[in-house]
Amino acid sequence: xxxxxxxxxxxxxxxxxxxxxxxxxxxxxxxxxxxxxxxxxxxxxxxxxxxxxxxxxxxxxxxxxxxxxxxxxxxxxxxxxxxxxxxxxxxxxxxxxxxxxxxxxxxxxxxxxx
Amino acid sequence: xxxxxxxxxxxxxxxxxxxxxxxxxxxxxxxxxxxxxxxxxxxxxxxxxxxxxxxxxxxxxxxxxxxxxxxxxxxxxxxxxxxxxxxxxxxxxxxxxxxxxxxxxxxxxxxx
Numbered sequence: 001x002x003x004x005x006x007x008x009x010x011x012x013x014x015x016x017x018x019x020x021x022x023x024x025x026x027x028x029x030x031x032x033x034x035x036x037x038x039x040x041x042x043x044x045x046x047x048x049x050x051x052x053x054x055x056x057x058x059x060x061x062x063x064x065x066x067x068x069x070x071x072x073x074x075x076x077x078x079x080x081x082x083x084x085x086x087x088x089x090x091x092x093x094x095x096x097x098x099x100x101x102x103x104x105x106x107x108x109x110x111x112x113x114x
Numbered sequence: 115x116x117x118x119x120x121x122x123x124x125x126x127x128x129x130x131x132x133x134x135x136x137x138x139x140x141x142x143x144x145x146x147x148x149x150x151x152x153x154x155x156x157x158x159x160x161x162x163x164x165x166x167x168x169x170x171x172x173x174x175x176x177x178x179x180x181x182x183x184x185x186x187x188x189x190x191x192x193x194x195x196x197x198x199x200x201x202x203x204x205x206x207x208x209x210x211x212x213x214x215x216x217x218x219x220x221x222x223x224x225x226x
Contacts, residue, residue, distance in 0.1 A: 004156075034213070043202065043218045044157070093156045100164065101145035101206030103214065105156030 003027060004096050006106035013084055014114055021079045021109045023050075023094030029074035030096035034103065035067075038091040050077040050094075084113040120203050120217030127193055128225050135220040136187040137203035144207030146179050146186035147214065151200045160201075161188070193224050 003026040013019050023033055031052045036044040048069050049057040056069035066088075068080040081088050089112050095103040120137045127133060137146070145164055149157035161172050163179035163186060170177055176189045186205075190197055203217040 006156075032212075041221070043216045046213060049213070091154075095156070098159070100162065101214065102147060102159050102162055103157075105149075105158070108154065108156045110154070 004094065004104045004106040006094055006109050008109060009107060010110040012112045012114065015085050016083055018080055018082045019084055019111060021092055023077045023079070023106050025075045025096045031074060032097055033071065033077040034095045035069060035079050036093045036095065038093060044093065081111065084111070086113045089113045118203060118205055118215055118217040120220060122220060123218065124221040124223070126223045126225065129193060129195060131193055133190040133193055133222060134187060135201060136185060137217045138185040139205055140184070141208050142183035143205030144183070145205070146177070147204040147206060148177050148186070148188045149202045149204060151202065153199070157202055195224050195226055198222055198224050
């Protein structure tokens, strides 16, 4: 079946640095991808919708300058957490639409900001 | 925005028991989805429901799309240890066009 990969799977960085997370659709093309954030024991919170060839659409309350999204090709979307701080530590998950409302999720990226 | 109320929040059961969880919403959806998330992984689709009243099975899992289009349930029969994880319901096709709304999840623990 369709597979979505994420890289890195986990990252530890110092406060103030930027971190880039890649999301790839491995055997299909995705003009749209979604980026979620998940805190421990909580649900998935949609951060933004990544659109190939155009600007991402951010959810209310998500800082677009803090979380930069680039959908450079039909198989790659990236999320860059700029000037990361400890409160940005979380589990970040991307997904691509699978048709009829379904989504194929990536394995997630665990970010820890020290 | 739209919200889903998923219950129960957590369940502790013995291996072999049946499990039931449900989601309700104040607004309608065109599609109901159930996902399972293992620790440290992304969610995986279990069942998708597209018609009001639809009852669909996937192995030991059975889910139904409520007649009112505002609710859905998931049943797991004869639970096994690998059923452990977090189960999320999601509604699609409501007022949040093109996006899914997720429930808060049901954490399932199965004791051998």
